Each structure stands twice: as structure tokens, then as C-alpha cells.
Amino acid sequence: MRGRRRQLPEDPQLTAELEAIERALSGRPVDPEHAELARLSLLLVAERPAVAPQSAAAIDARVAAAKALPPARRGHRRPRSRRGADRASPAAPGRRRAPALAWGGGLATVIALIVALALTAGGGSRSGSSSSSGRATASSLHTTAKSAASAAATAAPARPSASARAHGSAQTSSPARAGAPSRASSPARTGAPSRAGSPALASAPSSPFGPLAPQANGRQVIESGQLQLTTSPRRVDQVAEEAFRVIGQLDGIVQRSTVNATAAGGYAEIQLSVPEQSLPQAMGELSTLPYASVASRTDASQDVTGSYDADRRALADARALRTSLLKRLADAHTQAQIDSLTAQIHDAEASIASDQATLAGLEHQVAYSSVQLTIAAGRGPFGLPGGSGSGAGFTLSRAAHDAGRVLTVAAGVALIALAVLLPLGLLVALAAWIWLRLRRRGREQALDAA
Amino acid sequence: MIDTPSAAGEELGGPGWGRLEALYRSSRDDVYAYVCTLLRDRAAAEDVTAQAFERAYRRRRTFDRRRGEERAWLFGIARNAALDELRRRRRLARLIGEPGEAAPGPHDGAEEALRRTAVRAALAQLSGRDRELIALKFHAGLSNREIAGVLGVSESNAGTLLHRALTRLRRACEEEEGS
Numbered sequence: 001m002r003g004r005r006r007q008l009p010e011d012p013q014l015t016a017e018l019e020a021i022e023r024a025l026s027g028r029p030v031d032p033e034h035a036e037l038a039r040l041s042l043l044l045v046a047e048r049p050a051v052a053p054q055s056a057a058a059i060d061a062r063v064a065a066a067k068a069l070p071p072a073r074r075g076h077r078r079p080r081s082r083r084g085a086d087r088a089s090p091a092a093p094g095r096r097r098a099p100a101l102a103w104g105g106g107l108a109t110v111i112a113l114i115v116a117l118a119l120t121a122g123g124g125s126r127s128g129s130s131s132s133s134g135r136a137t138a139s140s141l142h143t144t145a146k147s148a149a150s151a152a153a154t155a156a157p158a159r160p161s162a163s164a165r166a167h168g169s170a171q172t173s174s175p176a177r178a179g180a181p182s183r184a185s186s187p188a189r190t191g192a193p194s195r196a197g198s199p200a201l202a203s204a205p206s207s208p209f210g211p212l213a214p215q216a217n218g219r220q221v222i223e224s225g226q227l228q229l230t231t232s233p234r235r236v237d238q239v240a241e242e243a244f245r246v247i248g249q250l251d252g253i254v255q256r257s258t259v260n261a262t263a264a265g266g267y268a269e270i271q272l273s274v275p276e277q278s279l280p281q282a283m284g285e286l287s288t289l290p291y292a293s294v295a296s297r298t299d300a301s302q303d304v305t306g307s308y309d310a311d312r313r314a315l316a317d318a319r320a321l322r323t324s325l326l327k328r329l330a331d332a333h334t335q336a337q338i339d340s341l342t343a344q345i346h347d348a349e350a351s352i353a354s355d356q357a358t359l360a361g362l363e364h365q366v367a368y369s370s371v372q373l374t375i376a377a378g379r380g381p382f383g384l385p386g387g388s389g390s391g392a393g394f395t396l397s398r399a400a401h402d403a404g405r406v407l408t409v410a411a412g413v414a415l416i417a418l419a420v421l422l423p424l425g426l427l428v429a430l431a432a433w434i435w436l437r438l439r440r441r442g443r444e445q446a447l448d449a450a
Numbered sequence: 451m452i453d454t455p456s457a458a459g460e461e462l463g464g465p466g467w468g469r470l471e472a473l474y475r476s477s478r479d480d481v482y483a484y485v486c487t488l489l490r491d492r493a494a495a496e497d498v499t500a501q502a503f504e505r506a507y508r509r510r511r512t513f514d515r516r517r518g519e520e521r522a523w524l525f526g527i528a529r530n531a532a533l534d535e536l537r538r539r540r541r542l543a544r545l546i547g548e549p550g551e552a553a554p555g556p557h558d559g560a561e562e563a564l565r566r567t568a569v570r571a572a573l574a575q576l577s578g579r580d581r582e583l584i585a586l587k588f589h590a591g592l593s594n595r596e597i598a599g600v601l602g603v604s605e606s607n608a609g610t611l612l613h614r615a616l617t618r619l620r621r622a623c624e625e626e627e628g629s
Contacts, residue, residue: 014613018594021616025588040620043569044588049486051479055496059482059503063474066504443533450488450536450578 111424220308220362223276223369225283226298230378235291236266239375242292243270246285250278253368265377272371279369286373290398295376308362315355322348470510473520474503480590481528487585488532488578498535502528522599525590529582529600536578572622580615587612 017037020030024038025045051059231239240259247254252274259268274282287294325348329341481502486495505527513523573581586592586600598608 011610014610017616018609018613021587025591037616037620040569040616040623041588043566044573044584044619047566047569047573048483048589049492049495051482051496052492055482055492056478058496059478059500062500063503063507066507067470442537443530446533446536446540447578447582449540450581 109421111420219303219305220366222302222304222362222365223279224300224302224371225279225369226296226300226372226374227283227286228295228297228374228376229286229289229292230295230376231292233263233265233377236268236375236377237261239289239292240268240270242289243268243272243286243373243375246282246289247272247274250274250282250285252278252282252371255370267377268373268375270373270375272373273368274371276367276369279371282371286371292375295378304362304366308359308366311355311359311362315352315359318348318351318355322352469520470507473506473524477521477524478503480592481525483589484525484582484585485528485532487573487589488529488582489535490574494535498531499528502531505531519596519599521592522596525586525592525596525600568623568626569619571626572619575622576615576619580618583612583615584619 016031017034020034020037021041023030024041030038229239237259240257244254244257252272254270255273256271257268258270260266261268272282283297283299287297322345325341325345329338329345332338332341478499482495482499485498485502486492489495489498502524506524509527513520573584576584583597586597587594592600594609594612595605597612598605601608601611603611
């Protein structure tokens, strides 16, 4: 009967009879024409079933109990224990009216959350790989050559020909002491070496791990560092990017880099070259990169003053020889003398060129320190986003960066949940609509059959 | 019995406790009469009446005054409860007996008693829909507007439907009296 709002045509007789009924029910006089209808109306009112006192008391008791209950949401079911307890043969209508909507909605929500969590957890490694800018396929190996041009033009590290003649020392920190590593001190650490070729280490630490040895006055020292970092498998690429950023800020050069980011893990091997005065700062900042922990760190220095001086003397000798040969060439008269002197001059010039190259390589090694950075995936704990070192504190930019990532992840989870919830919600809504239609139809059919 | 409940404190969007209490006091017997006529079972009518008020108390926040008056809302709940009871009976295929016949009043004459018997028999012959209309109008005391709210039809349609039901009842009464 619901929904039949179509207006029926007005009938004067119908209107008059309805008016007569109203007048009869209200006790007002009725037109004699409708006296029979008025009498029928009063008879029907007289036939009104009355509530027996015991029934009224039972209804009052049940309603009073119901008032004590809090208002329920849609689909709330009365506790089963109360049903039927008040009557021997309860005929509670709607008893089997299951709150399908609430159950369906709750079930859909739970399923959606489970799926979203599963996708999020499963996608963790995928997200790590995807963050590696398209080089995330498993076991894919990419070699990046950042600043390759400048590295090829300016770095081109010459092979240290004098390394065999030089002595060195190394500082090593163990993984267990990543936060404040102690160093294996060498005998010559506290001051300038007393003689050429002896190991030379510097003093006055300034970084969390202590500085590398600064050059003593007039001495030529090659400094280098090796750093092994561990991070979560998903952040290898991110830590490498941070390392590149640090080196870029210090006017360093990425000579060679290999970043392998896979879903299962990954690693990065980066060969860096930084100005020697920036090496302590570089090592310090690299040691405190966000999301990374120091597995090991080695600071090495090598005093090459002896070989440097020797190379300089050799160069000076070669130049002097060439000058002498040129003078002799000017005084030569015979062709045989000229040919002999010319050959000797060529040899002297070759020697000069060789000595110059050796000296230039040595000076470059002294001016630019090499840093071997290795980033490997491992188990935590890893450094906090703000950096693991005390020097890298909480900054606004890092907080903004982390907030951005949190929002991104939250938005992703919400999107996944929405993708799951939307079709489920539509299905639940459709099922609820069908259920409501069927229930209404069932009620109307029950009324027709009554 | 069909007085409008007094305005008491109201909750957000629904009748308050005081208003519901007044509604209960003014409508309990009306609801019972309507349900009893519809179900033709006094015991079931008692249970369904209590059930209807329990539902009304639980769902008082769902009441929307823009969709009708409180009595129409209450009788809508009672109607659904009664129809659910009818559905349950159909599923159980359990026939409930006719309602206990009211004894003739002490001042009823023979003709009046005969007339009442005829009306009762005619009422029993009516379909469920017609009987529901008669019950809403003459037993529950609802106005045509309230009946329209309960049944989800327009007020004029409710009057028309009531008139048709009454016409069929009169015809049935005449047949009963003629037989």
C-alpha cells in the first residue's frame, strides 16, 4: 500500500460520507441521509478491542524495561534473554529481522582493512623498489655516473706511483661502536712525523667519529676513508641519494657509483672524491645519514712527503738536464753532436713529463680525498629520519620530509581501502535494498493473506 | 485516547522521554486495538503492542518530524511489527484463533446485539487491508491524515480507501443480516 500516492478523483458522495463519519465519531449531529453510516461507525467504535488489565500490566512492564535500555542503532537486536521471558508464548514480530545491514557493513569494513593491510605490508618491498626511479626490477643492476663528466675531466685519479714508497696508517671503527667509535691510534698520531715516510695522523676531532688527520705544516698527506652503511632493504636507494646530496653540497665528486635496488634488498657502492679540507665533514655527514647505521668506518692517512719531495727533485733535475742539453745543443757544430743532444733532450723532456704527471697525481691525491662508501641492506635498527648522530638533529626540513612521507603512505592506504570498500559498499547497499524490498513485499503479502 | 501528547523535552531529532511517555499513555490502547483487529489474536496483540513500543523507545532518534506526526510514526512501527507477526505465522503455518468475542453490553437490546454480531462477522470477512483501514480509523482513532502517514498514501487516497473498505463492510453486514 505504501507508495500509492496517486490522487484519486474526488467524489461528492464520498466526501459527504466521510464527513458524516467524522461527525458521528466526534458526537456531532449527522444528516439523516447518512444516519445508517453514522450508526455503523459507532458500532465499529464499540467493537474496539479493549485491553485486559493483565495485558495492560504486561505491556507496561515490558515497555518500562525497554525504557531502561539505551537507544539502539538501526538493526539493534534486543537481548535474547529478555525475549520470551515475559510471556509463555511470545509472538514477537520482527524477531528474526536480522540486522543484515549492520553486519554486512561491519564485515565489509573488516575485510577491507585486512586487504588494505595485506597490500600495504606486501607492498613494502615493492614500494622500496619503486622508489628507485624505475630501476627497481629484481636483480637489476644499474651503474650511475653522477657528475660523470666532471669526474672524467677533473678527477681521473692518477695511479699513485709513489704509494709503494709511502707509509700509511688507518683508523678503524667497528660496527658495535658506530655511535662513538674508538680508533686504533698509531704512534705518530699526535703530531707531525719526525722523519719523512713515517705514518702521520692528525688530531683535534671535530666530527662524531673524530676528524681525519689534517696536514701538518709543509707535509703532504693523502687521506681517505671507507664507510659501510646498513639500511633497510627499501631505503638503499634513498640513502644513496642522500649520500649524493651530501657530496654535492661539499663540492665533491662521485667518481663511480653502483646502486642496486631490488625488492629483496640491494646495495650501493659509491666511490667519492672530496676536497681534503671537507673530508672530516663528509665522513661525519655520511655517517649520520637518515635511515642508515654505520657498520664500519675506516679513516686512513698516508704521508707522502718523501715521495713528493723526491718527485719534485727528480723534476728539477730533469729540467736542469734539459737546460744543460739545450745549451750544449746551441754550441754543437757537427751533425752527430746535434743528433745525440737532440735525443738526450727528448729523453729529458719525457722524463720531465713523467715527473710532472706523477707530481700532479700526487698533488691531486693530496688535494682530493677518496671515500669508498658502501650501503648494504641489513637488519635494523637503523638511523632515525633525523640522522643517527648527535650532530644531525631534528630539523624542520626533515620533519617536513617525514610528514610528507607519512601523508603519502596514509593517502595510499586510504586509496587502497577505498578501492576495496567502494565495490563492497555498493554490493552491501544493493543487498540491503533487495532485502528491504523483499521484506516490504513479504509484509504486504502477509496483509493480503490475513 | 487520541489526544496529542503534550510537548515535553525533546532529544535531538526525536521525541524525548517525556514525550514518548505521553505518547505511550495516550496510544497504548489504540495500538492494542489496531493490532488486535489486524491479527485477530489478543495474546499476539499484547505481545506486538509491547514490541511496538519497545521499538519506538529504541528508535526514538530515528523519528523525523518532517515525515509525519508522532502517532503516525508509532503506528507505522506497530504496523510493521504486526505484519512481521503475520509473516511469521505464514512461515509457521500456524493459525491463530479468532479474537475472543466481546460479550454484549448489559444494556444492549436484542436488535443491537444482533447488529453487533453482524458487524463483527462482517469485519471478520473483510480482507486484511480493509480490516486494517477499519482498525486504524475506528479502533485506533486515527485521522485520515494520520492513516495516510501510516500507509504511505495521500490523505485523500486514505479517505477513498477507507470509504471503499466501509462500503464493503456495509455490504457484508447486509449479507449477514439478510442471512
